Amino acid sequence: MENSGFFSFLTDHLGQFFTYTAFANFTIGHIVMIIIGLVFIYLAIAKDYEPMLLVPIGFGMLVGNVPFYPGLKIGVYESGSVMNYLYFGVLNGIYPPLIFLGIGAMTDFSALISNPKLILIGAAAQFGIFGAYAIALLLGFNASEAGAIGIIGGADGPTAIFLSSKLAPELMGAIAVSAYSYMALVPVIQPPIMRLLTTHKERLIRMKPPRQVAKLEKILFPIVGLLLTTFIVPSGMPLLGMLFFGNLLKESGVTKRLADTAKGSLIDIVTILIGLTVGASTQATTFLTVKSVGIFALGAFSFIIATTGGVLFVKFLNLFLKEGSKINPLIGNSGVSAVPDSARVSQMVGLEYDKTNHLLMHAMGPNVAGVIGSAVAAGILLSFLS
Amino acid sequence: MKKLIFIVFLINVFYFSGKNVFCQNQSDIRINEVLVFNDSSIVDEHNKRGPWIELFNTAYNKVNIGECYISNDRNNPKKFKIIKGAANCYIESQGYLLFWADGDTSKGVNHLNFTLQDGDFLAFYDADENLIDSITLQNQQSNVSFGYVTDGIGEKGILKQATPNGTNSPEEKITSSQMFLKLDPWGIGMAIIAMSVVFTALMFLYLIFRQIGLKFKSDRAKNALIKEGKLEEASKIQDEADGNVYAAIGLALHMYTSELHDFEEAVLTINKVSRSYSPWSSKIYGLRQNPDRK
Numbered sequence: 075m076e077n078s079g080f081f082s083f084l085t086d087h088l089g090q091f092f093t094y095t096a097f098a099n100f101t102i103g104h105i106v107m108i109i110i111g112l113v114f115i116y117l118a119i120a121k122d123y124e125p126m127l128l129v130p131i132g133f134g135m136l137v138g139n140v141p142f143y144p145g146l147k148i149g150v151y152e153s154g155s156v157m158n159y160l161y162f163g164v165l166n167g168i169y170p171p172l173i174f175l176g177i178g179a180m181t182d183f184s185a186l187i188s189n190p191k192l193i194l195i196g197a198a199a200q201f202g203i204f205g206a207y208a209i210a211l212l213l214g215f216n217a218s219e220a221g222a223i224g225i226i227g228g229a230d231g232p233t234a235i236f237l238s239s240k241l242a243p244e245l246m247g248a249i250a251v252s253a254y255s256y257m258a259l260v261p262v263i264q265p266p267i268m269r270l271l272t273t274h275k276e277r278l279i280r281m282k283p284p285r286q287v288a289k290l291e292k293i294l295f296p297i298v299g300l301l302l303t304t305f306i307v308p309s310g311m312p313l314l315g316m317l318f319f320g321n322l323l324k325e326s327g328v329t330k331r332l333a334d335t336a337k338g339s340l341i342d343i344v345t346i347l348i349g350l351t352v353g354a355s356t357q358a359t360t361f362l363t364v365k366s367v368g369i370f371a372l373g374a375f376s377f378i379i380a381t382t383g384g385v386l387f388v389k390f391l392n393l394f395l396k397e398g399s400k401i402n403p404l405i406g407n408s409g410v411s412a413v414p415d416s417a418r419v420s421q422m423v424g425l426e427y428d429k430t431n432h433l434l435m436h437a438m439g440p441n442v443a444g445v446i447g448s449a450v451a452a453g454i455l456l457s458f459l460s
Numbered sequence: 461m462k463k464l465i466f467i468v469f470l471i472n473v474f475y476f477s478g479k480n481v482f483c484q485n486q487s488d489i490r491i492n493e494v495l496v497f498n499d500s501s502i503v504d505e506h507n508k509r510g511p512w513i514e515l516f517n518t519a520y521n522k523v524n525i526g527e528c529y530i531s532n533d534r535n536n537p538k539k540f541k542i543i544k545g546a547a548n549c550y551i552e553s554q555g556y557l558l559f560w561a562d563g564d565t566s567k568g569v570n571h572l573n574f575t576l577q578d579g580d581f582l583a584f585y586d587a588d589e590n591l592i593d594s595i596t597l598q599n600q601q602s603n604v605s606f607g608y609v610t611d612g613i614g615e616k617g618i619l620k621q622a623t624p625n626g627t628n629s630p631e632e633k634i635t636s637s638q639m640f641l642k643l644d645p646w647g648i649g650m651a652i653i654a655m656s657v658v659f660t661a662l663m664f665l666y667l668i669f670r671q672i673g674l675k676f677k678s679d680r681a682k683n684a685l686i687k688e689g690k691l692e693e694a695s696k697i698q699d700e701a702d703g704n705v706y707a708a709i710g711l712a713l714h715m716y717t718s719e720l721h722d723f724e725e726a727v728l729t730i731n732k733v734s735r736s737y738s739p740w741s742s743k744i745y746g747l748r749q750n751p752d753r754k
Contacts, residue, residue: 208651212646241637
């Protein structure tokens with residue numbers, strides 16, 4: 075009698091334990107998301123596509139999609155769970171400005187300062203944001219959601235997370251994953267558009283080598299840049315303030331330790347946290363929706379529009395520039411602020427047509443201007459739609 | 461003199477443009493709603509009805525109203541002092557806080573030491589006794605509250621319904637994004653406005669750095685030296701590096717990194733160090749150095 079009681083005790087508790095396992099709680103959605111996570115990890119490790127981001131996000135997808143019995147304070151959306159505490163920094167827009175601090179500390183604006191008209195290319199590429207915004211409205215998203223989706227066209231992961239956490243937190247996972255995915259796919263998306271919109275003669279344009287930039291100019295840039303942009307768009311201050319602050323740490327020359335921390339340990343820690351938690355936020359139950367599919371489609375559109383805007387704007391600028399001062403339109407794509415991938419694409423495509431025409435140093439100008447432009451655009455969307 | 465005029469002009473610009481600056485402190489508190497004759501509105505924690513006063517924090521941060529004053533006497537602003545550190549001395553961003561004007565402070569920290577009557581003056585003072593907001597309660601009716609028609613801003617008047625601890629305009633608010641969508645359903649307006657702002661911001665940046673760039677161009681310095689007759693010094697200023705220089709530097713770096721290897725063909729000899737000095741015992745490595753003043 076006692077034996078059967080003990081046996082039923084064992085079977086009951088094993089049965090109860092089984093209900094807590096992932097096997098008892100998984101759905102097809104979890105499997106799909108785990109496969110997507112594995113694809114991300116594969117692309118990062120085997121193909122070297124944005125590994126710093128795709129490895130944490132991909133692994134975060136695995137973490138977030140291990141099915142569990144609700145109420146045990148495990149999931150990223152369960153208040154009180156460790157993942158939920160880490161996710162706090164994403165939800166409240168804390169991590170993106172910290173990443174911008176690191177980006178500022180590692181960005182050299184010399185290319186931009188030496189040829190300031192390249193700044194305008196960074197502005198033109200922001201057409202992608204507002205093109206995607208308009209299409210999102212057509213597809214039935216509300217204005218806040220459309221704004222959050224549109225920022226994918228800024229091709230800036232931290233900016234996309236920052237804005238979507240404010241405007242449409244429920245879409246943030248899909249927006250972040252979409253933004254980072256397309257940033258990784260920049261070498262695939264951009265070259266056909268660049269070839270389509272330029273003539274052979276335009277692709278061979280040689281640009282003047284950038285002049286040497288004085289230290290004082292480099293120090294003035296973050297100060298003037300901050301005051302100018304944030305006086306016009308104060309809502310972009312969290313991102314722009316940190317970006318320019320990080321840059322001043324670098325360029326001042328007297329805060330090397332701080333700059334080293336910002337561009338080293340700090341940005342690494344925050345990248346790990348943001349990547350993992352954003353990945354984990356793609357829990358199948360909240361992520362696999364029709365809206366997410368729409369967001370992915372719109373993300374692709376926004377990158378196409380942004381690239382088109384940048385290239386066409388350079389062609390437009392060239393109408394007013396003298397022979398010898400013309401800009402190679404192959405750097406127009408780099409206004410899309412996927413640093414430094416889009417600038418690398420300019421270099422790669424440029425070399426296809428002229429093995430001695432190196433465009434990388436010129437493309438870095440619009441590339442970093444794109445970072446400023448997308449942060450300004452995010453500030454505008456935030457002030458209008460929040 | 462011109463500089464002085466310019467500075468005075470700048471100060472004036474900042475002064476006048478700063479007139480509408482919002483500071484987020486006790487000055488953001490408003491007497492949002494008051495009910496003098498409470499016959500069927502809410503009851504306090506002792507299940508009693510009485511006149512109530514609702515304060516509203518218009519700021520976007522939590523405001524501490526500890527040591528502020530509420531008074532119904534123009535000549536005595538310090539009639540009721542809000543206790544510092546009490547649970548009720550913080551008002552959340554865009555939040556409300558209710559006080560009971562029942563003249564019985566023994567009931568709790570949010571019970572005032574005066575009551576309200578029709579025709580009374582009511583004011584909120586900050587900790588320095590500066591008047592922040594006031595209201596005159598005229599022609600009050602039973603269960604009809606008086607206050608700001610829209611929370612904390614604009615006109616005061618008789619409200620459609622008493623809304624203690626809630627917004628005075630409970631009609632569904634249209635959010636700015638809904639308004640934007642209504643006025644600009646295709647997103648064209650947004651694109652035009654936003655792109656104009658982005659271009660304006662970056663255009664300013666371009667114009668300023670174009671001017672700064674012109675100033676810093678090395679050939680200017682060179683020309684200046686030539687003008688001064690310092691030809692030798694001018695010749696020392698290097699011209700802009702051309703592509704060949706960059707290529708040479710790139711090639712040198714490439715060769716340097718590609719020729720680095722871990723294995724060195726050498727014989728390793730270990731000699732005993734005869735010095736008695738050891739860095740382990742050196743104070744230099746154990747103490748923080750004074751800043752180097754050069």
